[in-house]
Amino acid sequence: MQNSTTRKPIEIKISTVVAVAILLNESSIPALEAALKDMTAGSPDFFDDEFAVIDVDSISEQTLDWNALIPLFKAHGLNPVAVRNAREEDHAAIRAHGLSIDMVSKPRHEPEVAAAVPQAEKAAEAAPVVTPIAPVAPLAAEPQVIVRNMPAMVVDTPVRAGQRIYARGADLIITASVNNGAEVIADGSIHIYAPLRGRALAGATGNTEARIFALTMEPELVSIAGIYRTFENGFPPLQAHHPVQVKLNGDSIEVSSVKSTG
Template sequence: MNAHVRSSATLNLRTHSLIAFVLQPAEPLADWFEMLDGWLTRSPSFFANKPIILDLAQLDIPLRDYRDALTALARRHIRVMGVENANKTLVGPHLPPNVSGGISGKPEPAEPETMDAAAENAPAPAEREAPRLEPRNTGCSQTLIIDAPVRSGQSICNLAGDITIIGRVASGAEVVAGGSVHVYGAIQGRVFAGVSGIENARIFCTEARAELLCVGGAYLTAEDRDPRTEGKSIEVRLVESDLEIRILN
């Protein structure tokens, strides 16, 4: 008599590294949401389909206000996958779970003595600042090359490294890179570089006509940019907390 033995089912289990943006809400929340809305006005799809973690270290609010804040984020198409530094009252069923162990994309802080000295010489904060983004980079660096123009409405994203585009970035288009962005053509849309905390990220283009340029969270709109840079070949980099634009030709 032949017996047929059925093998047990196999559980497929593997690890997966990803890059998540960390948003740190601050009180008063009404002002923080107003700042966030300003960012989303300039780049409506920036957070779309991206994993988001909330750092609640600066929030001391009751559960009802926290639920309202999560609802307000969801209305803005920002889905929270987890939270950090949350007190016990803000973690439970039907709430984002506590997460830990991520690797910060930001440089390690300086020693206290160095920080004190830097604080004395630090420039005044910019009049307008983007909401604090602290990406956690757990992937390896790589370069994405787009051998075509980026059309209006398109969004090109590579959080693990640089992006190189052979062609223009049209008005209404968006390019988001963890590292630097190189555009061999005109930038007419919105370009974000250094969003994953990669040091020395820059934006290069052969014709500057951008709606928005952003490196490491500091940004300039078309209205803010020096008109002498219009149509020029430029390099954009972050110097301390401000953007510096250098004309290349």
């Protein structure tokens, strides 16, 4: 009798793949190569074959050498899988390299309101101008701070080198250490009640209010909403015996001690 639970040759399921975004502000291959070398400090496994989406929005009118660009990224440990905001005339060349075209929906710009008809303008000019007395507006109330509650994913075991944990749509709470070569990612904030020695990326879908907390900070890289910071020159000196937090301050990463207010 045939087993009714026999698996099909192919099954399609919804899956989430985390990819870094490469924002290109320059089309010169030598300039990009120099920037990558400076970014990775010559480390061959800095990106560890990360999936990457190349965003060319800021140089959309410039011509890119795709035959040189894609091998350049692969040589530095980045694995491009798609291109965003590419010109339509470049689509064929991009697809020839096995990359997808990432379509981005941009907001529609409503047409400007048409000017009033000339007859109405003439009537308005002829009529006497009466300025109504506007009522006194009430004082603006204090802005309401809305705290967005997010579910949390809890990990109780050490995150070892080569492991990657992603808390999709949630905060990430880890009660053990995150070792060198490990990577933890969350759409919300990341809380580590142990040393952080690997890489931590909070606000992965663009949440600029996300933060990273750890009892001990010795990370390879931290990132909030795609803005990252590495520590090749050492970690900034902080008050001893205090947890550390990482947050965004404008467009830069700020690292500070979490001090008790009690």
